[in-house]
Every structure is written in C-alpha cells, then in structure tokens.
Amino acid sequence: MPSMELRRMSSSSCVWLPVLVLQCCFQLSASLIYWSAYVELRYLDRWTNETVGSMCECGVFGAHSLLESASGGIVLPNADPLACSRNTTFTAPHEPWIALIKKGNCTYTRKILAARRNGASAVVIYNIDGTGNNTNIMSHPDADGVVAIMIGNIQGTEITNLIKSGTYVYMKITVANPYGLWSGATWAYALSFAFIGITAITLFYFAFLFIKRMYRNQQLRMQLREMKRVAESAIAQLEVRTLRRGDPEVDSEDTSCAVCTDSFQHNEKVTVLPCRHLYHKKCIEPWLLEHPTCPICKYNILKSKMDEESSEQRSSSDVSFCPPVVMTVTSTHQRHTSDVQTAENHVYCEMGVQTQHIYENPAFEDEPQTLEHHNINNQM
Template sequence: MGSGKTQLFSCLLFGCLLQHAAGFVFWTAVVEISYVNNQNVTIDKYCECGIFGRNSAVERAQGVVTLPKGDPKGCGPDPVYNRNSSSPAWIALVKRGNCTFSEKIQAATRQGAAAVIIYNVDGSGNTTTHMSHPETTGAVAIMIGNFQGMEIVRLLQNGTEVQMIIEVGSPHGPWMDMYWLYFLSIAFFIAITGAIAYFVFISANRLYSLRRHKRAEKRLKNEAKKAIQRLEVRSLKRGDEETTSEILMCAVCIESYKIGDVVTVLTCDHIFHKACIEPWLLERRTCPMCKCDILKALGVEEDSKDGFSHNSPPEVTVITVAGGEAMYEVPLTDTASPQHYENRAFEDEPSRG
C-alpha cells in the first residue's frame, strides 16, 4: 500500500514537473527582412529578436509583410489586410492590445496568413513577452519589440514591400534540453525504486532475523527447563556449612542461607537459592559466579546454525554482607581462565568454585 502511494506521488510530481518545465522553455526567432530603398539598393537586416509564442508551431515561415486596414491591432471578426503584392505567401504584422493574442492570430490565419508577428506596445522599447495563445495551436506566431515593429510599419506605410523570413532560433529557460529532463526523470524513478527495494529488503531481513532469534530463544528456554530439572536440589539442615558460615550467601539475592532454605547445586558446585537461580538460568543459562554453561555441562548442544550468541555480556558480580564492605568479586570473563578469589574460603574448598 505504501509503495503504491509512493509511485502515485512520483507520477504526480513528475507530471507537474514536465508540464511546468515545458512552460519555462521558450524559443527565440531569427527575423530577417529584405527591401529596396529609395536609392534602389536592396537592404537586408536580420536579428534574433523574436520569441515564439507558448502555443506556436516552432518552425520556419516566410512571406510578404502585410498590415491590417484601419486598426493596426488587428482585432475584430475579420480585419482586412492590405495585400498589394502578388506573392501568395504573406505574414501579418499587428500591434499588441485591445484583444487577446488568440483573437489576433485567428483573424489573420483565417485569411491565409503564413505567420503572425505581434509587436509590443508603445513605450516598451524592444522588450518582448512569452505570449500565450492556447486557442491557436499550430499557427506560427512570434512577438518582436516595439521599435523593430514600428520600423517595418513605417516602411510599409511608405509603400515599400518588405519580404520577411522567420527562422527558428535557440531554446532558453531552466531546462535547455528536454532529453536531459527525461534522463533526470528516469534517474529519479530508478533511485526511488532502489530505495523502496532496499527498504523492503532490510525490513524483511530484520523480521526474519527477529523471528529466528525468538525461535532460538524459545528452544533454549525449553532446554534450560529440562536442564534445571536435572540439577541437584536439597534443603539446608542444621549443621550444614552454608547455614553456619557468615561468608557463604546466595550470589543472586545477596542474602545468607538459613536452615530450611531450598537450594540448587549447579554443575560447577556453586549453590544458590532455588527460587533465585531458576529464573536466572532460564534467561542466561550460566552460573552467575563462574559463567559455567549448564547446557554444555549437562550435554545439551546449542544449534550453531542459529548464529546467535546467547552468552551474557562480561560483568562483575560483587558479593557483599549487609551493612559491610565487599567481601570478594568474581570477574565474569573467559571461562577457560582460572578464577582467583580474594576470599580464602573458596580456595580452601575447590568443590565450592
């Protein structure tokens, strides 16, 4: 479900990105005019000074420049253009204002104009805008500056025939190359797909590891229960060394032994209260004092395929007498190394660890 939402969001994101990127890109137009002056000299001028409209066909066009009769802005249902030339191809030159770009272009193309040039309003210099005319897609329409447009208008009003060629210039905007945009889009989709695949893999791997760990822990707890049942359990009686010594005490609850206490003797001969040591063994399966593994000692082999370490982290167990100083401490490190106790009673009695 989350993956579907991610893909939907990506599609919406890149759909908007492509749409807006296409709107940001605009193409310039190279405008070339040719006419004969009063001295019978042919004058050729050209400049990359036009801008194709947002909905214009970006292609070449040529013809004789023609002005509308009466209103220079070319508005109205069917403005009539002054066509004194015998050339069949003609280009309409109209001024900006009074009506929409689409209306100007439609009025000219209905009468057969090969292209429409709209020059900017008075006082704007040679500035242009990226005009929008969504109702006239397919027609060649460009905008030029006011100074450039008025120069051509004066020539035409003086009776000079002006030939014009419109060539495609160069693209401009933040996305200069649409192929590069497509490449970035594909790269983004690949990155998103890879991230989702990686997330799914990591989540599945963690879930699998957690389940395997739980199965291993459950199995080891069952083995520990069986091992605990095989340990020696006895009740302390009057005269037992544990009840008469002020040094010997349960290392789990840090309390001295009393007559009638039920104790468990581990495979390493260390003694603990039965109620104290059994929960400990179910979770850790090792002696709190010497780290002896009761499962191994009783011949229960752990499944090496589980790949988990079930040993408790190194720690130090400190045995204290209530209200007194620490009597001895046992570093719980490598079980293979011999243990040395500060309390001489443990060295005198090997059977006690």
C-alpha cells in the same frame, strides 16, 4: 486472494508513481522553456534602389505557436492597427503573407485568429510603445496551429513606417534556440531566495532537533542524578552488620551472596535489605546504585523509603498549633462604668477543626449578631 490483489495494486502504484512524478517534472520543465526566432528582413530602398537586408535573433515564439519556419510579405491591418475589431481585414498583394499587428487593447488570441481568418501564414506582434526592443512570451491557447512571434517595439515601428510609405518588406522567420525562464535575472533572484529560504528552514529544523535532544538528555541526566541521590540515601539507611562466628550465614552451604555467588565468611560486612536478603556490602551497593532492587526477589528499596517519607509527612501534619485568639467584648450596660476587659485563650486544635472563640459575655456568645447591631447603634 484479496491480499494478493492488494499487493499487486500496491506494486503497480509503486511503479506508476515515479512515472507520474517524472511526467510532471518534464511538463513543468517544458513549460519553463521558450524558443527564440531569427527574423530576416529584405526590402528595396527607393532612394538608393538597393536591396537592404538584416537578420537578428530578435523574435520570441508564442507559448502555443508552431515551431516552424514561415516567410512572406508583411501586411498591416486595414483599419485597426491593433486588429481587435470583429471586422478586421488585411489586403495582401502576394501570397504567402505575414500579418504585422501591434500589441494592446485585446488578447493575443483575438489578434492571431483575425489574421488567420484572412489567410495569413504567420503573425508577428510587436510590443507597445516605450518598451524598446523588449519582448514577452505570448499565451494564446485558443489560437494554436499557426506560427506566431513577438518582436520589439522599435523594430515593429520601423517596419510599419516602411509599409505605410509604400515599401514592400519581405520577412522570413526561422526557429532559433531554446531558453529557460530561469535564465533571466528575476528567476535567478527567485531561485536564490528560494534556496536561501529552504536552507534557513532546514538549518532551523535541525537546530530545533538538536536543542530538543540536548534538553531531553539534560532532563535524563537530572533524573539519573536524582535517582542516584535517592538510591544513595536509601542505601545509607539499610542495615549493615558484621558477621560473627555464631551467625547461621557464616560458612553455610545454603546461604551465599547472590551477586558474587561466594559464601559468607567470618568478619565480613553484609547489608540486609528490607526483604531480609543478605549480600556482601561491597557487592550489593554498586548493584543498588544501578538497579535499586533486590537481585533475588526484585524488591524496590526506593519504595520503602518513599513510604517512610510519606508516613512522616502525615504524622507531622496530624497536629497543628492554632495561634492565640484574642477577643475583647464590652457589655453594653457597663460601657461607661467599667474598663475594657480582655480575654486571651491559646487553643491547640487538630486539622479540620475550626478555631474556638471564648467570650466573656455569655449574652454575646448566644446572640452575637444582635449585640453587634446594638454596638453600632450606640456608636452612632
């Protein structure tokens, strides 16, 4: 039963995992899309007494704005053009009306909430000075449920000047087209660098795997060559003899070559392995190059060769030649009366035995440290 439950849970997780991945991808793609807005303006020119109208795709909906149409007369804040004050008010002569607020000094949420408290049907925020007609995507998560767009600074300033001169300006906002953030130049550069980076990392990874595999193959080939060399050396040291008529292996029904299964004949060359099994020389040598073991008992011929080499090394290191030790000692009493006497002794020693020193003066041999101190004092 527990296994059935685990199997059922694993199957359900396998089903839900792609769904979650698709949902995350959908949410990510949705967050990278913004909507533009058609902005239509109409007002009465007081000098010509004619209605002036214009329409452009020059607005951008906020990230949390309602994607709906809105229309009405444009109204400016009464005291603070930035609408950042808590007591911001709007005076709207007609309903419905749209608030026009300048960007800066506080968040988009605060501006939008101030206009909505006063009954605005939509909020238009124009950009700061020096940005031309560039627009940004506004983020106002706490002020959703209202139509909010941004327009450029030049257009917003012109509308503000008209309203301040006493001109009634009518605006209609319409949903236009969706755009992706990746369509901009910045995102194009970012995606290009990301693609180049991922490609470079992938190429380096595969190059590393290729070099690693080549190195392993080279090491394997070197090991195979070394094993073949050792096998050839071991094969060259095997016993090879020619069968004679009196040999018990000739024409014997009980003895045959285990490689070719043929019986041994007169004048054939056979190889005798250390395990005392016989084979045709032409049959066993190719076999031993590939498998250095006896086909019958699986005796490894390389093991015997390594044992022989190790025994030779031990025998050669058992006895070593100690270099001659030359020791010159001069007695303190004979220092001014006799010449220097030398002694030279060649000592053959075994490993682990310290070098033996032979002195001419027995007193020095008994108390070397005392004599050394006397010599130093006399020299001083």
